Amino acid sequence: MQLFHLILFFIGLGFGSFASVVIHRLHTRQKGIFLGRSKCPKCKHKLDAIDLIPVFGAIINKFKCKYCKKKISLHYPILELVMGSGFLATSILVSFDSLWLLLYYLIITFVFVLLSFYDIFFQEIPDEISVPTIILTGVVAYFGHLHEPKSLLIGFLIPVLFFGLLFVGSGGRWLGGGDVRIGAIMGFLLGWPNIITGLFFGYLLGSIYSAIGLISGKLNRKTPIPFGPFLFSGAYIALFWGHDIIGWYLGLM
Numbered sequence: 731m732q733l734f735h736l737i738l739f740f741i742g743l744g745f746g747s748f749a750s751v752v753i754h755r756l757h758t759r760q761k762g763i764f765l766g767r768s769k770c771p772k773c774k775h776k777l778d779a780i781d782l783i784p785v786f787g788a789i790i791n792k793f794k795c796k797y798c799k800k801k802i803s804l805h806y807p808i809l810e811l812v813m814g815s816g817f818l819a820t821s822i823l824v825s826f827d828s829l830w831l832l833l834y835y836l837i838i839t840f841v842f843v844l845l846s847f848y849d850i851f852f853q854e855i856p857d858e859i860s861v862p863t864i865i866l867t868g869v870v871a872y873f874g875h876l877h878e879p880k881s882l883l884i885g886f887l888i889p890v891l892f893f894g895l896l897f898v899g900s901g902g903r904w905l906g907g908g909d910v911r912i913g914a915i916m917g918f919l920l921g922w923p924n925i926i927t928g929l930f931f932g933y934l935l936g937s938i939y940s941a942i943g944l945i946s947g948k949l950n951r952k953t954p955i956p957f958g959p960f961l962f963s964g965a966y967i968a969l970f971w972g973h974d975i976i977g978w979y980l981g982l983m
């Protein structure tokens with residue numbers, strides 16, 4: 731690991747903090763500039779700069795507001811750590827030789843982590859983020875020549891038709907319209923045939939989580955499970971290891 735990677739980890743922590751503000755603003759439909767959390771959500775006391783340092787601020791204050799002593803939700807430091815780790819992993823996996831590709835994959839990482847947490851909190855995928863991301867991935871893949879046009883079209887149609895049919899067929903009970911949009915993002919990001927790897931790992935991770943939850947009694951058959959985080963994890967695995975996995979699989983046949 732080099733200094734660059736460590737710097738990107740800390741930048742990621744900062745973007746994690748920013749993502750929690752974006753999530754809050756989107757959910758409460760507040761407009762305006764996305765400034766950081768500046769007040770305690772409980773007592774509304776203005777926070778110092780030191781309290782706002784991602785992760786470390788929460789640790790220093792022992793996960794409590796230092797004014798009203800109420801517990802600070804663990805969601806904030808967890809989101810920040812996941813974002814930091816995502817930025818670190820992405821910077822290691824993408825060569826610094828291709829700065830535009832690194833920047834693109836960092837944006838993808840930011841969006842994936844933000845939407846995953848939004849889905850976990852509110853069982854919803856906000857259009858304000860998903861629709862521009864569909865456009866971004868489509869434009870970058872096409873004009874950046876990341877995939878052949880035919881690979882893009884097939885990669886896009888498979889998840890959109892598959893999720894679209896499940897959505898319409900179940901009246902939105904098996905999965906939400908947001909999952910169809912995630913499918914479109916995955917299709918443009920991964921192209922054909924890698925989209926299959928992404929969907930496979932998304933389903934695999936989701937199934938493992940559900941199985942463990944059902945066996946341990948933490949979940950029952952009616953518990954709504956946000957599917958987004960699993961799909962995004964599957965897409966991330968396919969993005970960086972998909973070609974190796976497909977090559978390994980074909981080698982077995």
Ligand SMILES: [Zn+2]
Binds near residue numbers: 770772774
């Ligand atoms: Zn407080």
